[in-house]
Amino acid sequence: MIEIRGLIKRFDGKAVTRNAVDGIDLTVPEGELVTLLGPSGCGKTTTLRLIAGLERPDAGEIRIGGKAVYSSDDNVYVSVHQRPIGVVFQSYAVWPHMTAVQNVMFPLRSGQKKLPVPEARRKAMEALDLVGLADLADRPAPALSGGQQQRISLARALTREPEVLLLDEPLSNLDKGLRDRVRDEIRAVQQRLGITTVFVTHDQDEALAVSDEVILMEFGRIVERGPAQQIYARPRSEFTARFMGISNSIPGTVTACDDDLVDITLPHGSLRCVAAGDLEEGSQVNVFIRPESLSLSRKDATGKGWKGTVEFSIYHGDCWDYHVRVGDTLLRSRIYKEKVGLSHGDPVFVSPDEETAIAIPADAAPGGADAAPLAGTATAG
Numbered sequence: 571m572i573e574i575r576g577l578i579k580r581f582d583g584k585a586v587t588r589n590a591v592d593g594i595d596l597t598v599p600e601g602e603l604v605t606l607l608g609p610s611g612c613g614k615t616t617t618l619r620l621i622a623g624l625e626r627p628d629a630g631e632i633r634i635g636g637k638a639v640y641s642s643d644d645n646v647y648v649s650v651h652q653r654p655i656g657v658v659f660q661s662y663a664v665w666p667h668m669t670a671v672q673n674v675m676f677p678l679r680s681g682q683k684k685l686p687v688p689e690a691r692r693k694a695m696e697a698l699d700l701v702g703l704a705d706l707a708d709r710p711a712p713a714l715s716g717g718q719q720q721r722i723s724l725a726r727a728l729t730r731e732p733e734v735l736l737l738d739e740p741l742s743n744l745d746k747g748l749r750d751r752v753r754d755e756i757r758a759v760q761q762r763l764g765i766t767t768v769f770v771t772h773d774q775d776e777a778l779a780v781s782d783e784v785i786l787m788e789f790g791r792i793v794e795r796g797p798a799q800q801i802y803a804r805p806r807s808e809f810t811a812r813f814m815g816i817s818n819s820i821p822g823t824v825t826a827c828d829d830d831l832v833d834i835t836l837p838h839g840s841l842r843c844v845a846a847g848d849l850e851e852g853s854q855v856n857v858f859i860r861p862e863s864l865s866l867s868r869k870d871a872t873g874k875g876w877k878g879t880v881e882f883s884i885y886h887g888d889c890w891d892y893h894v895r896v897g898d899t900l901l902r903s904r905i906y907k908e909k910v911g912l913s914h915g916d917p918v919f920v921s922p923d924e925e926t927a928i929a930i931p932a933d934a935a936p937g938g939a940d941a942a943p944l945a946g947t948a949t950a951g
């Protein structure tokens with residue numbers, strides 16, 4: 571288990587206007603994989619490096635397995651080599667003059683507890699087996715693919731039997747097909763070992779695929795957290811909705827509330843949808859609708875369709891994206907059919923799937939520009 575309280579990190583410099591990590595509280599339960607997700611510069615890597623002991627915080631507390639590895643109040647700082655962690659970076663950091671097994675053995679032979687060669691080799695072989703590379707143990711590192719080299723880094727991180735695994739964008743240097751395979755491998759090993767893991771990525775799909783919990787960050791703070799399905803299907807802030815790819819946003823006004831369902835009047839129609847947070851009659855909202863939740867038809871069978879005109883379409887292989895102008899709004903509708911046959915200028919009716927549309931209060935912008943924190947007065951740790 572990892573417990574983080576009030577974590578602050580500031581990099582001083584002329585252009586610095588805010589803390590890189592700005593008061594983070596976070597618990598990673600035993601055996602779970604938690605992902606830090608967010609745009610470039612939001613503080614994901616810095617948070618991970620603070621947990622690893624590769625950067626020194628300015629304030630707060632970090633506990634691993636119940637023991638403080640950093641505490642500004644108690645003046646505790648445990649160095650990176652003494653923390654019970656394994657770290658995998660974006661660059662594989664595999665030594666080219668060694669074989670696969672020599673790479674994995676290296677930390678066992680060079681650490682404080684220098685193991686004899688046979689024992690180090692046995693442990694390294696166990697770790698290689700775990701990541702499916704035992705057969706390639708004696709192959710020189712440069713003769714391995716990028717994905718295999720990254721699995722060597724993972725095996726090397728696991729040989730010290732760490733309590734916690736820290737993965738910093740481990741898939742970024744791999745091409746698409748390989749990325750999915752190594753991602754699945756990492757999740758399989760993590761679940762098999764039941765090892766508490768923090769995974770940093772800026773890729774939503776990757777985060778959804780591997781996580782028990784997703785932590786969304788912006789400006790050094792946590793904007794939203796929750797199980798992957800909740801973050802995907804029920805975002806509570808505009809920042810999360812947009813970051814998770816809900817590209818259609820329409821401003822509207824609440825006309826009636828019924829538990830977590832609300833009726834909304836939009837510029838070109840109305841709909842009933844799920845409310846994110848407390849809303850009341852008259853509240854201003856933005857309604858977020860996934861492209862795949864907007865269907866198109868030439869005839870308005872229900873009498874509730876929004877009248878629009880096709881502006882352009884994009885073909886993706888397994889689907890089409892139609893960009894349709896409805897009043898002042900350009901909406902994107904994703905259609906998974908081989909041939910839809912709509913083209914520029916065609917009139918259509920757009921129908922939203924009310925079950926998946928979400929109304930988010932227009933002023934609820936925990937990650938918005940207004941919420942961007944200025945640098946706090948961090949105390950030295």
Ligand SMILES: Nc1ncnc2c1ncn2[C@@H]1O[C@H](COP(=O)(O)OP(=O)(O)OP(=O)(O)O)[C@@H](O)[C@H]1O
Pocket residue numbers: 581582583590608609610611612613614615616617772
């Ligand atoms: N060593 C450093 N010196 C000065 N500023 C730094 C340093 N490391 C990070 N920062 C700044 O701290 C902020 C957070 O950076 P961080 O690398 O943690 O973000 P990130 O979310 O991991 O981004 P990315 O996805 O691009 O790696 C950024 O504004 C960055 O410029």
